[in-house]
Amino acid sequence: MNRPCFPLFLTMLCVAAAAADETQKRISLKPSMVTNEAGWGNPAAIVDEQDRIGDPPSTQPATAWETDWRHAREFPASAYLDLGSEYPLAVLWLYDINDVGTLEISAGRPGNWRKIASYETRAYRQWVRIPLDVSTRYLRLTRLAPGCLFSEIALYAYTEEGWKAFQQRKAAEARAAEERRAALVRAEEEAKNRPLVDMGPLFGRLPLVDEIDCAAPQPGHMFIEGPAGCSQVQQILTSPCRVVAPRSGEASFISFRVGRYKLLKPGAAYLLTVEYPEDEPRSMMVMNGGCETVRGFHTGPTVGDALRAKYVWSNPESLRVPLSGRWETWKQVFFLHDRFPKLAFIRGAGLRELTVEDGFPVTIAQYSAENDPPSRGLAVRRIRLLEIPDPAKLTLKLALPPAGLPRRHIFWREEMADGVIDSAKPEERGLARPLDWYVFKAGLMKFLGINTFTKDLLEFGACQHWDSTPGGGHDWVFFAERHKDLWGQIVELMGREGFDVLPYYEYAGSRGYKGIGHQRRAKPLTRDDAYTHIKWIESSNADITDPDTIADFRKMLDLTIVRYRDKARFVGAWIRPRMQLPISFGDGARQRFAAEANGGQPVTRQQLINDRNLLQRYYDWWFDKRKAFLEAARDHLRNAGVNPDAVILFTADASEPGPSFPWWDRRIVTDDPAAWSAWLKDVDWGNSRPITPLAFDEVLREGWYMKALLSPPLDWGKWEVSHASPAADPHRYAKTPGVLLTHGFNRAYTVSSPRTFDAFRGPSGLAIVRHYALNEHMIYDKNDKEILGYYVADV
Numbered sequence: 001m002n003r004p005c006f007p008l009f010l011t012m013l014c015v016a017a018a019a020a021d022e023t024q025k026r027i028s029l030k031p032s033m034v035t036n037e038a039g040w041g042n043p044a045a046i047v048d049e050q051d052r053i054g055d056p057p058s059t060q061p062a063t064a065w066e067t068d069w070r071h072a073r074e075f076p077a078s079a080y081l082d083l084g085s086e087y088p089l090a091v092l093w094l095y096d097i098n099d100v101g102t103l104e105i106s107a108g109r110p111g112n113w114r115k116i117a118s119y120e121t122r123a124y125r126q127w128v129r130i131p132l133d134v135s136t137r138y139l140r141l142t143r144l145a146p147g148c149l150f151s152e153i154a155l156y157a158y159t160e161e162g163w164k165a166f167q168q169r170k171a172a173e174a175r176a177a178e179e180r181r182a183a184l185v186r187a188e189e190e191a192k193n194r195p196l197v198d199m200g201p202l203f204g205r206l207p208l209v210d211e212i213d214c215a216a217p218q219p220g221h222m223f224i225e226g227p228a229g230c231s232q233v234q235q236i237l238t239s240p241c242r243v244v245a246p247r248s249g250e251a252s253f254i255s256f257r258v259g260r261y262k263l264l265k266p267g268a269a270y271l272l273t274v275e276y277p278e279d280e281p282r283s284m285m286v287m288n289g290g291c292e293t294v295r296g297f298h299t300g301p302t303v304g305d306a307l308r309a310k311y312v313w314s315n316p317e318s319l320r321v322p323l324s325g326r327w328e329t330w331k332q333v334f335f336l337h338d339r340f341p342k343l344a345f346i347r348g349a350g351l352r353e354l355t356v357e358d359g360f361p362v363t364i365a366q367y368s369a370e371n372d373p374p375s376r377g378l379a380v381r382r383i384r385l386l387e388i389p390d391p392a393k394l395t396l397k398l399a400l401p402p403a404g405l406p407r408r409h410i411f412w413r414e415e416m417a418d419g420v421i422d423s424a425k426p427e428e429r430g431l432a433r434p435l436d437w438y439v440f441k442a443g444l445m446k447f448l449g450i451n452t453f454t455k456d457l458l459e460f461g462a463c464q465h466w467d468s469t470p471g472g473g474h475d476w477v478f479f480a481e482r483h484k485d486l487w488g489q490i491v492e493l494m495g496r497e498g499f500d501v502l503p504y505y506e507y508a509g510s511r512g513y514k515g516i517g518h519q520r521r522a523k524p525l526t527r528d529d530a531y532t533h534i535k536w537i538e539s540s541n542a543d544i545t546d547p548d549t550i551a552d553f554r555k556m557l558d559l560t561i562v563r564y565r566d567k568a569r570f571v572g573a574w575i576r577p578r579m580q581l582p583i584s585f586g587d588g589a590r591q592r593f594a595a596e597a598n599g600g601q602p603v604t605r606q607q608l609i610n611d612r613n614l615l616q617r618y619y620d621w622w623f624d625k626r627k628a629f630l631e632a633a634r635d636h637l638r639n640a641g642v643n644p645d646a647v648i649l650f651t652a653d654a655s656e657p658g659p660s661f662p663w664w665d666r667r668i669v670t671d672d673p674a675a676w677s678a679w680l681k682d683v684d685w686g687n688s689r690p691i692t693p694l695a696f697d698e699v700l701r702e703g704w705y706m707k708a709l710l711s712p713p714l715d716w717g718k719w720e721v722s723h724a725s726p727a728a729d730p731h732r733y734a735k736t737p738g739v740l741l742t743h744g745f746n747r748a749y750t751v752s753s754p755r756t757f758d759a760f761r762g763p764s765g766l767a768i769v770r771h772y773a774l775n776e777h778m779i780y781d782k783n784d785k786e787i788l789g790y791y792v793a794d795v
């Protein structure tokens with residue numbers, strides 16, 4: 001009886017020992033089953049220890065298929081097993097000894113063999129598993145070279161149920177393959193006649209690639225929802241719409257596969273649109289797997305960011321923003337990646353299973369009801385994917401003043417966003433060529449009118465994509481070998497595209513075997529171990545009063561800016577310590593204070609603790625030293641020929657969402673305190689601090705945001721958080737050219753008073769930086785388990 005044979009030519013390896021598979025059973029093998037086709041060697045030795053190797057096999061065999069060296073030129077060498085009857089073979093295990101060579105595995109019968117698998121012996125003294133998935137009585141093993149060395153084997157067959165399940169799986173795969181073939185044929189015809197959709201004056205008429213009717217009873221596109229059954233179709237503003245009401249204690253979502261079998265093109269520009277009703281307050285997060293981004297939007301008095309975020313207070317604000325009462329369309333321009341996550345987003349490296357043929361997931365998610373009380377739930381009518389055939393036509397032409405006059409620089413940075421290109425394995429990267437991540441950013445910058453490129457070169461002090469070798473290599477700064485040239489490539493790219501460049505440094509001293517960062521020369525006032533409880537911050541720091549520190553940072557500027565000064569126009573450098581340029585009370589710092597500001601009189605930490613006036617003089621001296629450090633960095637870039645007007649930006653705030661009010665109470669700023677009092681009245685706060693409304697007008701009247709901008713973070717316990725992250729002191733820079741302390745903003749109350757802007761303005765202008773809340777890990781189920789993978793979002 002003939003049975004189907006499914007050839008498997010890819011080497012598939014699994015190291016023993018695996019758990020027993022209930023769908024498989026071990027075949028008893030004996031030396032008498034082996035026929036030696038070569039006439040030399042002893043292939044029967046591969047089945048002479050069946051009772052001693054375990055099930056599944058795990059112990060080291062004693063004998064092997066040996067051949068005399070005199071036959072080395074006579075390879076290949078083959079032998080086959082006669083199992084006595086036909087078996088649905090599942091797996092061949094073999095014990096790989098050493099050396100390298102190819103083993104070919106064939107099924108059929110003597111004189112009529114067909115290759116079903118191959119294996120390269122490289123595992124070295126390990127059991128390896130080779131899938132067979134074939135029904136046969138005879139199994140042939142062929143050593144192509146003497147280096148193909150292995151000893152005992154074990155052979156497993158499917159049970160009746162297991163073989164049936166395998167055949168059903170193969171049949172399903174065959175049907176899927178036929179579906180794919182037919183879909184691609186249809187897609188080729190569709191691509192020739194794609195309808196053009198008018199997307200307004202900005203985009204014009206664009207080809208429609210894919211469209212999802214979210215309100216259809218069966219919307220297709222591999223639709224899933226979480227939790228199951230959470231969505232309903234409702235009539236809203238005269239149109240049917242899929243709605244998910246917010247749920248207590250858990251997030252929820254709907255998700256679709258977009259562009260499957262639609263002949264998507266990696267690297268091409270696309271427009272993703274989401275149609276939603278602006279009838280009631282709603283918050284929604286759009287997870288676009290095609291470019292692995294999460295962007296949120298919200299309407300009416302909703303807060304957008306998670307009100308009760310897990311890790312970082314989001315400085316929430318709620319304003320009675322009028323609703324349009326119409327259907328609106330959220331739009332996103334993006335460049336398509338090569339590979340995509342199946343559904344759950346991945347932090348850094350991880351298998352990105354989908355390719356352009358599979359399409360990519362688009363997920364609309366929302367937080368639990370407690371995290372945005374006014375929201376009536378996500379609601380979506382239609383999702384569309386449109387191709388942008390000529391993205392160059394969307395370039396926003398900037399009307400710049402004549403040369404020599406001040407120009408506005410618009411820039412942005414992303415924290416830890418480059419995990420999509422981090423892995424050495426192509427299947428774990430979103431992009432085959434890492435530089436494309438930045439090519440696509442350049443395309444978005446042109447569309448958005450952003451004229452200055454910014455990238456992290458230090459994250460919490462760690463080197464990001466540049467080569468420290470000329471400065472001392474790993475002894476000075478640890479770097480990743482495979483990415484060491486990426487920064488140079490990025491600078492050349494941005495220079496060619498006409499962008500200015502502003503590198504970003506979370507400086508913490510050089511972090512290498514002998515780097516000053518790991519020496520942690522900066523010391524707290526009241527303790528010796530650490531400033532804060534945050535371990536990854538406390539692994540390194542730098543004492544800004546130490547002459548070695550500016551020398552160390554100058555060397556970083558040399559290797560990341562000065563060496564590339566002819567490749568692009570550098571605006572300067574942006575420095576933002578993440579609590580790693582603290583006020584130092586170490587021996588060296590106190591000695592310098594004594595010599596420079598205390599008449600040569602030594603000072604102890606206890607004296608500083610006991611004498612408030614002395615401590616204030618110490619603070620004043622330290623802040624002046626910080627200013628001198630920033631001025632020295634500015635002068636270094638100017639004197640090195642980088643830019644005669646090079647500017648140093650300095651962000652004192654180390655937090656994600658921006659400066660918080662200088663108190664522990666949790667307050668939501670709102671123009672409707674009465675409504676929020678009602679929404680929050682019956683909340684079970686558990687062990688968390690209750691949230692209470694704070695009137696928007698009061699924030700402006702009392703100047704609370706100015707106080708937030710100029711205050712250090714609050715201390716708690718015995719930690720010295722205020723010393724780890726010293727406050728902004730813009731008054732010291734009011735007449736200092738080329739150094740700007742940045743003014744953080746995010747909510748309406750942060751930009752509603754000219755006094756705060758004036759406080760941060762200097763001879764070189766004003767630098768304002770929008771901070772976004774992190775919203776990390778906020779898409780979770782009732783068991784606090786992440787349901788869409790690693791989640792962070794800008795809203």
